[in-house]
Amino acid sequence: MNNYERYQWLLFVAVAAIIIMPFWMLREMNQRIQNAEQALTDGSRTDAALSRLLYEARNLESAAASVVAGVDNAQMRSRIAKSMANIPVLVRELSEQSDALGIQQQLRIGNLQGRLEQRLDISQRIVQSTDNQERQRLLAMMSDEMAMSAIANEMRQESQQIFMTQSRQTEALHKRGQRISLISMLIQLALLMALLAMLRRQQSSREHAERALTAANARALAVVQAIREPIALLDGEQRIVMHNAAFAELYGNSSEQLPYIDGQHISQIGNGAWAGLEILQRLRDVLSRDRELWDFELRQTTRDGIERTMLLNACRMSLPDHQQQVTLLTLSDISPHKAAETEISELNQQLQGKIEQISDVNRELEAFSYSVSHDLRSPLRHISGFAEKLGKQLGDGADDKSRHYLEVIDSSAKRMATLIDDLLVYSRLGRSALRLQPVDMQSMVEETRALLDANAQNETPGRHIEWDIKALPMVIADENMMRQVWSNLLGNAVKYSAPREITHIQVSHQRLADGSHEFTVRDNGVGFDMAYASKLFGVFQRMHKPSEFPGTGIGLANVQRVLVRHGGQISADAAPDKGAIFRFTLPSLLDGATAS
Known part of the structure; x- marks a missing residue:
């Protein structure tokens, strides 16, 4: 009360x-x-x-x-x-x-x-x-x-x-x-005056409520009229009770004999757009059996003669000023979406064809590189073996030029063997299946560090390398491929920092906003010019001469192939003589693979 x-x-x-x-x-x-x-x-x-x-x-x-x-x-x-x-x-x-x-x-x-x-x-x-x-x-x-x-x-x-x-x-x-x-x-x-005042107040409140209701109805009608989606109400005889401007725009009669559509049977409007027996029966079932229509696709030729695909929704409802229930129709023109879907489907088919072509080319290239690598091993062994026999046969009688030629043949054969080995690794990284398992990045980096320190002391006794390894997480990845990534990135940091009196290498980790892992390797080496960064991750692409720093130019290509196969990516930032920073990411989706 x-x-x-x-x-x-x-x-x-x-x-x-x-x-x-x-x-x-x-x-x-x-x-x-x-x-x-x-x-x-x-x-x-x-x-x-x-x-x-x-x-x-x-x-x-x-x-x-x-x-x-x-x-x-x-x-x-x-x-x-x-x-x-x-x-x-x-x-x-x-x-x-x-x-x-x-x-x-x-x-x-x-x-x-x-x-x-x-x-x-x-x-x-x-x-x-x-x-x-x-x-x-x-x-x-x-x-x-x-x-x-x-x-x-x-x-x-x-x-x-x-x-x-x-x-x-x-x-x-x-x-x-x-x-x-x-x-x-x-x-x-006094009571009579109070009663009159109360009645007056009640009448004023009723008038205010009626005005507010009238204004609300006017606003609602204005909103309905402003909606660009066609809306209409049908009575029990499927006659138009109310409609908005968008509905009249699509289904209004162009005939002068029937200029208005309110009160007309729905089959008589829109130049026969609603004359189909199936749709009329479905609309009758909405009101008589309360069978609502949700996202029912309907192809119609509307008043403007254009064939459209309409998405129809229909439900039964009651009106305050109407004794009988009515059917509410709301439509959406999805013809552009249908056309876009058709176009996208065609593009997807074309893209699928291109992907299959590229996959075939990649498989052929991998097979070719694997075959070539294997086929080149035998000539290289012959070259290296015969060069060694020739050197032994000449012995001390070989002059300086002959010995130089033999050294070039031997070093070139060894370099060619290294290139073949790296090419085989690159091919294997692209063909072998991923074996996802928990990988302790902290332990893997520590093991790689120990191996690199030992190699550096053997090659350059007395070299001082300062490592700053932050806390690293456990991730789900292929352990051998991750070992290849860290071996290449940390090996490059050690290699390109050799000219420094004290080498500083930092390894860190952080979580990005999307939950993915970002690992960073930072060194104080010789760096490189970012103008050539686009070639950095190409096969056999080098930023420095082989005489300055040894290598085949395929290590970073292997790193990128591993990370791409894991759904990650790699980027670099450097400047000449100011060191380099390599960042690579691994998606957090791989974390959920532990349970499976």
Whole structure:
């Protein structure tokens, strides 16, 4: 229950209380006023009965006095008889009214009744007596001993006092009732004003809500109209209830006889774009069986005569201002996507053909290089063997030029053998299967370092090499291929730093933002010109003369082939005489291969 409903109930309770309570109070007050007025009426009746009773008593006394005075005739006796008959009736009437009077008044009425009964008895005796002296004595007794004026005065005073008290109470009750009526009227007016204010506020809130709802509907309609995807609503008879501009743009009728599409059957719009029996049945099933359509591809020829591929979605829904449920249609023109997919498919087929051609060429080249390497070994052995025999045969008789020629033949044959061996390694790295396993890069670098230190001491005794090897992780890779990578990179760092008095080589590792591993090898060697960096990882490509630094120029090519096969890459940064930095990466995806 919201605050408005709570206040409304409180207001209704207050209105009921203001209506019922004054009514009950005024009813109680009216009852008390009626009781007071009844008491006043009873007092007035008592006074009237007392006055008539006193009148009859005085009339009886006067008639008795007349008889004593000698006026004893039928008229006087009639007066006496009439008064004697009326007095008991008046006494009974006064006694009946004594219940509403006070105790003192009842006592006075009792005393008065006794005196009246004595008067009646004396009056009877006066009428019956013939002795005049006896009559005078009885008359004097009736006048002196049975006087009623004092009792009557006391009763009148008490009655007057009661009357005044009742009058004041009645007046006070009237004033109180007027005040209650006035206060009730003011409170009822205040509640009426509050009720009117509440109704006005409710009406204002309703109007505000209606305006907000109208504005929201207008905004929603504007949004729907602004959407470039066709949208429409269908009723149970598949007639257009509502649509947006994009729907009319594709399916609006160009005929002047049917310029509007609202209210028309969907099969009659769009130049027959929706006339297919299958799609009409599917749309009927959406509303009748609640079978929604999701991403249903539909080929249509729209109003502009273009054949399109539309992606249709349809579902059943209810509208606030519509009694029956409707079908919501939303469409997307995926013709460009379909064309792009077709083009991409064709390009993929072409690319697949190119890849197969390149793979065939690579296999032929690898087979050729392997075959050539093997085929060249035998002539080289012959050349080297016959050169050695020729040197032995000439012996000391060979002149300097002959010995020089023999040395060139021997060194060239050895260099050619090294090139063949490296070519075989390069070919094997491209053909052999990857054997992924956990590889401890820290241990592998330490082993390579120890081997290089030993070779450096044998070749150049006293050479000082400072190594700075940071913490290296475990990775998933081919152990032999990784050993080839570290052997080439660290060997090059040692080789090209030979001219330095103290060689500094640093190996480090870091995780990149995508989670991949990046390893860095940094040296203070002779470096190279970055203008020739594009040739750095080519086969038999060298940055320095063989006379300066030995080598075949195939080591970095082997490193790149290994890293590419692992899904990584390598890059270099250097400057002449300022050392070189080689960075290579291994993807983090290989870390998950441990479990498998």
